Amino acid sequence: MFNNLFSKGKIGSMEMQNRIVMTPMGIHLGNPDGSMSDETVAFYAARAKGGVGVIFTEVTMIEESRGRGNCRQMSAAHDKHIPGLKKLADEIHKYDSKIVVQIYHPGRQGISAINGNLPMLAPSAIECQCVHQPTVAMTTEEVEEMVENFIAAAVRVKKAGIDGVEVHGAHGYLVNQFLSPHTNHRTDKYGGSFENRIRFLEEIVIGIRERCGKDFPLIVRLSVDEFYEKIGFPEEGLHLEDGVEISKRLEELGVDAIDVSSGTYETMNTAWEPTSFDQGWKINLPETIKRSVNIPVIGVAVIREPEYADSIIAEGKVDFVGSARQHFGDPEWSNKAKEGRADECRKCISCLHCMETLMFADMTNSPCQCAINIQSGRELDYSNFREDGDGRTVAIIGAGPAGLEAARVLAMRKFKPVVFEKSDKIGGQLEFANKPPKKEKITWLIDYLRVQAEKLGVEIRLNTAPTIDDLKELNPYAVFVAQGSNPIMPKSISGIDGKEVLSTVDILSGKVKLEGKKVGVVGSGMTGLETSELLAEMGNEVTVFEMADNIGPGLFFQNLIDIMGRVSQYGVKLYPKHKLIKIENGKATFELMESNEIKDYSFDNIIISLGTRSNTELLDQINTNFHIVKILGDASKPGKIRNAMETGFANAYNL
Template structure:
């Protein structure tokens, strides 16, 4: 079973126990001076312990003056970093894993404020159309100096006992900017022809090979396709045929592996995919590169989540090593679970992009990079082991949504006996509704994971059984966890909101109400409102979307908003920001246009009010007055996102 995936591999002189690679992703765990932290060591060590063959670290900066991506990122810019890197290598080797450090410079995609308020260096003085930072065109002397910094960084890694180095030439960072005709407009020997645009990368690669020798594995990560057509510039930037030519040239230069990716910040949904991108959607990129290479292996990524699929594409010759970053963030034990046949126990990444959202905002908030469904990710030191001190004591858990199920899972791991009361007939709670809009099927992976945990741990779930005070007292629990979710808000302050034609998102997403060929107004353009509008429009209804704020989708992370709007837009759904709902009357919806002050009226067959949710509070006071230890979790405490619910369940069960 999975013989291809678990066969040994080779990258240059480095032999690997399997074909699984954790590709690079930022984690915001390094010490402020750039040294490898204890958190880093625990984080990467957990993935090696979990069975990953090759762990590639986050991109480490080679230039400490103006080459940082954030304030908690690994540095390879000076010799003081070597001791920490050595400890990292030793930790990975403890578990028979291999570790490669990715080195880079952010170029025009860096943030000036993190780099001494200096302009970001780039091949040409063209600012990144996404981050809009001051940018300067590099002089030849600056290019030469930076080439040396890359080479010195690789030398430090070799001295530290790191197994190999990966030169980050992808995703719109500095080296990629030189490669891309969209970012590189130079007229000297570093611009123009592909040969010239490759010169910077060639000088780095040949320099590393000369200084570190042929026995030090040298990988290059490459965006072989920018997908500029997705942002309205078809044919511009780096296209696949040129990407393949670059890969072939790198093989000629002695590179040991090509790590194939795609995209830039401008087209970042093709690099760090939101939920609508299907598993394997860009495997053709790796396949195209592999067909043209003679002897060196190809690492590929493509939203790979299923071990069976990973094994299949290796067997089909589409790549040699299967890469993923977010999947190993979501489940450090993915590899071991796959090898041991425990595939149903894998916590699959649902592509919710909570990791990207928190990483991008980490320097501006108190929240570090987080996984939306794995609370231990990045906090391995904090939650290194669960105390087995439950002594079989019963804990009642009200609600089988993500908060209740995560609490029950941790409680069972701690040797408590959780008993879950669920008024419905299946696990999942709000996840059941969240999975119903188009392209949200990955949410079911989380529900499946919880179901597998219930079965594995023998957790008792009483379906179709609302909790009552009588039943709880009969159970005589040591503690009661209330995770009974939330319900849609229906503002009674809006005249007519109680009309028969007024629906909620739950009415639609639960399948209770089926609409077709109807004229429907959706009020509220949070993610739920947009997704309900999308579902209704796909099912043949004439849908309009309204929002009181200045823009559609207020507060939604921009990658997720771009993704859902790219599907909703072609359906021709009219959108009305700055429209405040004033009243409803038998299908007539009256709005105040907040820009002009005028009143506008629309007629609908049905109106869906997507104006948020409120906690379900029934029985909370009675339970709190009858039991000594009571915890209120997830939406029952405060409506939030999946991460909020899972975290509440985990932390409360951990602390009991």
């Protein structure tokens, strides 16, 4: 099965057991001084044990004065880091996997506050329009010193017994900044012509080859297209034809493989894609590079399914299949595919919780998190599944993500979970979340939880809302309450119970279908915006109202940019600073928050999207009648998928 994916591969002198690559992603698990932490080793070891052919580490510092991306990342900037890197290599090699360290400098995309409050170094003094940090152009001497920093870091990596090194020339970081005419306006030998713009990378490659030898695998990651047309600047930056030219030159210089990616911070969603981006959406990029060079090409393109991964190798589009988030979500993805258990893969749903937590990690001092795999980044905390359940029954009320994740972990621990679900299907809120356009990946999580329940023999009683007597009949060791939440329909708003007023659940469940109507949506959280998109797609004229100063308050900016780009295509009207006061016969009355003016709008239907409230049905009686009661997910506090999965996992793990 998947013979192409599991054929042996080779990059330079490095031979791999398969064609699967975990590409780099920040994890924020390192020690503050850049030394190797036990948590980092455990994280990568889990992926090696899971069958990944070659693992590329997170971005690794080559100099620490102005080269930090965050406060807890790996470093190869000093000889003192060699023993830690060796510890990592030795651990990975236990599982017949290979390890490559990615070296980089953030350049203008770094954050001054964690780099000595100094301006960020860049080819030219052009501030990044994403991070907006003070930026200074490097002198020629500073560029030459930086070349040496890259080379010296590669030498340390080799001394540590690491299998290869990757120079990060993608995603708008320093090397990419030199390559791109958008960010390189220099007039010395490192700027202007193609030959000058590639000189920085060329000198790094030549230096690594001279100091590390031809037999030490050297890979370069490239944004072969910066996609500036996606943000309205079609003439700016690098385009695919430039990526081809750079790749050809790197092949001439003796680089062993090209790791193809795209985008910069300013075109972020083309590098770290939200859920709307389809699997394989940019596979044409590595395919084009592969047709242009004779060295191996690694490709990424929201690759999630083993079937698809195998097919793009068979079709000659890539030599190696790369993904970071997929292996973050399921370190066992490779083994599952190899063993014919592809249906058990926990496929990444591209929700970007990992990116959101990584971007705020320096403030929260917490590692990068995965919404659907609670063990990711906490391998040392959650590695011991004690099989001490002894067949004891645990009643679980609700078959949403919290309840099903709890059931999975309890079954692994040899408890006997019995899940009650009042509806005719599992999934809970996920069965609403997967209905808007471009949200199909949510169904992957439902499918994963379903398969796990089936494989582990979890009993699920559909169409059953248990009574206290039903629960007592089980004589449960514990009761887990995961009965979700209900839409908030504030009774303080006059007319909220009118026949023309609906909740988002009414729309997303399919209970009510609206076509060709004039619809007002009150509330611009993600549910409100996604429901608006669905309504617009169904041919309705949609207007969204929000009491806050801006549409989408509190939403992660990548997801907000993504959904706003789509609703704008439908002509959805957006009105922030509007507070709903009352509804009467299809007329919605709002107070304008800036002027206190009262304004009326008329609609055929008004959809309320003002959040949800925990379902507390039977909760007091459950607490009275049972000794061990755990409240999970939205039933405890309405939140995101991570909250549901984490409360389900942790309570089951620690019971």
